[in-house]
Amino acid sequence: MTVSTARLSSATHRLISTRFPPVGIFDTVASADDLAALFELEGWTSDRLSVEVGKLDLLPRSEWVTGVPGASVIMAAYCYPNPDGGRFTSPDLGAWYCALELETAIAETVHHHTQRLLKAGMLNACIQMRQLVAQVDGVFHDIRGQQTARPELYDPNEYATSQAFAGKMRAAGSNGIAYDSVRQAGGQCLVVFRPTLLPAAIQGDHFEYRWEGSPEPTITKLTN
Numbered sequence: 001m002t003v004s005t006a007r008l009s010s011a012t013h014r015l016i017s018t019r020f021p022p023v024g025i026f027d028t029v030a031s032a033d034d035l036a037a038l039f040e041l042e043g044w045t046s047d048r049l050s051v052e053v054g055k056l057d058l059l060p061r062s063e064w065v066t067g068v069p070g071a072s073v074i075m076a077a078y079c080y081p082n083p084d085g086g087r088f089t090s091p092d093l094g095a096w097y098c099a100l101e102l103e104t105a106i107a108e109t110v111h112h113h114t115q116r117l118l119k120a121g122m123l124n125a126c127i128q129m130r131q132l133v134a135q136v137d138g139v140f141h142d143i144r145g146q147q148t149a150r151p152e153l154y155d156p157n158e159y160a161t162s163q164a165f166a167g168k169m170r171a172a173g174s175n176g177i178a179y180d181s182v183r184q185a186g187g188q189c190l191v192v193f194r195p196t197l198l199p200a201a202i203q204g205d206h207f208e209y210r211w212e213g214s215p216e217p218t219i220t221k222l223t224n
Contacts (some may be wrong), residue, residue, distance in 0.1 A: 003169070006142040006178060011135055012098035012190060013105040016073065018128040018206065055079050058093050063195050070201025073132060078195055087159050088166035088177055088191045095176065096192040098134065104187030105131070106207070106219060111183040114215050123211045128222070131204035136190065138197050141169055142178045144188060156182050166191070 056064070056079050065071045074096065081094035089095045099105040109129065117123050147154045152161040166177060170193050181187030192198060206222040 003141045003143065005139050006144075007137075007139050008100075008178060008190065009135075009137040010100055011133055012100060013102045013204075014077075014096065014098040014132045014134065014201070015105050015109045015129045015207070016132065018130045055081070055093060059195070065195045065198065068200045070132060070134070070203070074134075074195055074198050074201050085159060085163055086191075087153075087162050087182075088179075090163050090167060096134070096195070096198055098132075098136075098190050098192070099181065100188040100190065102131065104181045104184045104189065107184035107187065108181060108189065110209060110217060110219070113209060114211070114217070117211060118215065123213050123215060126208060126210045129207045129209060131207070132201040133204045134198045134201045136192065136197060138175050140176045140178045140190065140192075141174050144178055144180050147180055154180070154182055169193075 056075070059078055065074045077096045078094045081089055081091055083091055085091045086095075086097060089097075097108075099108060113127055114123075117125055143150060143153060153165060155162070166174075169177065175194055175197055176190060176192040178188065178190050181189050208220045208222055209217045210220070211217045
């Protein structure tokens with residue numbers, strides 16, 4: 001089946017745990033060449049650099065984002081993939097998952113955190129999250145509106161087929177995939193395969209997700 005494309009020019013929303021530091025090595029160097037020089041100086045086996053850059057070697061240097069607001073959180077999305085992969089990413093290389101609406105980004109992250117807590121048997125927890133707003137402007141493969149036609153890509157629990165589908169798209173040079181949210185009816189999501197399509201990630205509001213024995217957490221906005 002041919003996959004259509006669509007141009008998206010929009011603000012997007014991503015929520016990450018506040019435990020991640022807001023500034024890192026990618027924010028403090030001016031260019032990919034400067035970063036490569038740092039690697040040569042300290043060595044790729046440096047414990048500090050290994051922790052900082054993760055799987056950076058799997059990304060072409062032309063795709064490294066440095067010296068812009070949020071550069072480190074952008075690169076972390078690619079360099080530190082989920083060990084189980086995501087809907088459209090394998091465990092080998094991550095991507096920037098985001099939503100076109102803040103409410104959808106919240107619904108998506110609440111679902112995944114709840115599943116982890118259920119698996120750990122601890123539905124009494126509090127997680128603070130911060131919003132990252134990134135403007136995108138590019139052409140993406142578009143499977144929105146195809147939940148009935150391509151249910152295998154929208155399976156709520158099983159990602160093997162969607163990962164294989166996305167792997168082929170990514171290898172062929174796709175910028176990413178626009179898709180319908182599985183966790184919020186009517187919501188729209190986007191996975192961006194190329195870091196350089198994200199010119200910056202600006203910090204927005206902070207939120208608290210609090211579970212008190214129920215899989216439905218209380219969500220509190222912490223910023224004015």
